[in-house]
Amino acid sequence: MLATLVQRDGRPAVRRPANPVVSCQGVTKDFGTGDTKTAALRGVELELYAGQLSLVVGPSGCGKTTLISIIAGLLDPTAGKVNVLGVELSQLGGRGLVEFRARNIGFVFQQYNLLPALSAAENAAVPLLITGWRRPKAVARAREMLAAVGLEHRPNAFPSQLSSGQQQRVAIARALINEPRLLVCDEPTAALDASAGHTVMELIHQVAVQPDRAVIVVTHDSRIYGFGDRIVQMSDGRVERIEEAGQQRSTILAGR
Ligand SMILES: Nc1ncnc2c1ncn2[C@@H]1O[C@H](COP(=O)(O)OP(=O)(O)OP(=O)(O)O)[C@@H](O)[C@H]1O
Ligand SMILES: [Mg+2]
Secondary structure, three states: OOOEEEOOOOOEOOOOOOOOOEEEEEEEEEEOOHHHOEEEEEEEEEEEOOOEEEEEEOOOOOOHHHHHHHHOOOOOOOEEEEEEOOEEHHHOOHHHHHHHHHHHEEEEOOOOOOOOOOOHHHHHHHHHHHOOOOHHHHHHHHHHHHHHOOOOOOOOOOHHHOOHHHHHHHHHHHHHOOOOOEEEEEOOOOOOOHHHHHHHHHHHHHHHOOOOOEEEEEOOOHHHHHHOOEEEEEEOOEEEEEEEOOOOHHHHHOOO
16 A cells, blocks of 8 residues: 555645656565565555655665665565566666666765766766767766766866765766666765755755656755655655655654
8 A cells, every 4th residue: 555645734645647757566675584584675655756856764774775776776676566767677687777777767875986996077977888978978978967066177086086075966967967867865965064965955956856857865864854845754664654845844754
């Protein structure tokens, strides 16, 4: 069953007519076997729509990173169906999945995951190189993306020469360079101070308001709750509740 979706006045929300960008049905994930088995996800039902920024919140260990890694095709579920942009991820083979991801999904990690031996522009160009772009053209496009995230003056800097906020902006440029329909971010502001975190969320939010794009952001950071159009509350491997923006967030985020 889908988690309760309610509107501000408590009535059930109207179903959206558009096809969801992401649909999860009965998604489970077990790590390990026997005595060491951990049930990280216990039957997740979730639909995400274009034009929205969904925040995924919940206590440490409730399965947030596991869920978005499965949605992004970085991890296989133990059971259940994950459909992204009308494609059942389990139907794609290894190479097919790599290409589907490179074309359609941008992923921003908490720790950026930049390649230390590559410059900012080369890092941002990586998804284009995977999809067959020639290097000079890919790096030129990457410079444009860096300018879009406010780093036009540092294309040749290596990650170690950039601040945390600048590295996260390179990671966002890399995630957006293929104009993905789905952007997935795991705690993108966790390592940033308030000002850098705000800049990064403004960037992510700009992306999300595009009508054909969906954005998921996992966060513990209460400073950024205001950026979400929906709040997906997870608990113990399940989606417990989904709230649309403008609702009594203080209630849900206080853990009710
Ligand atoms: N590779 C793994 N091997 C074994 N157990 C794992 C693995 N990854 C996650 N888990 C377990 O699965 C559960 C969910 O982990 P997950 O990382 O998804 O939580 P989370 O909600 O992202 O937590 P946090 O807020 O601390 O990042 C936890 O109990 C965790 O210990
Ligand atoms: Mg996590």
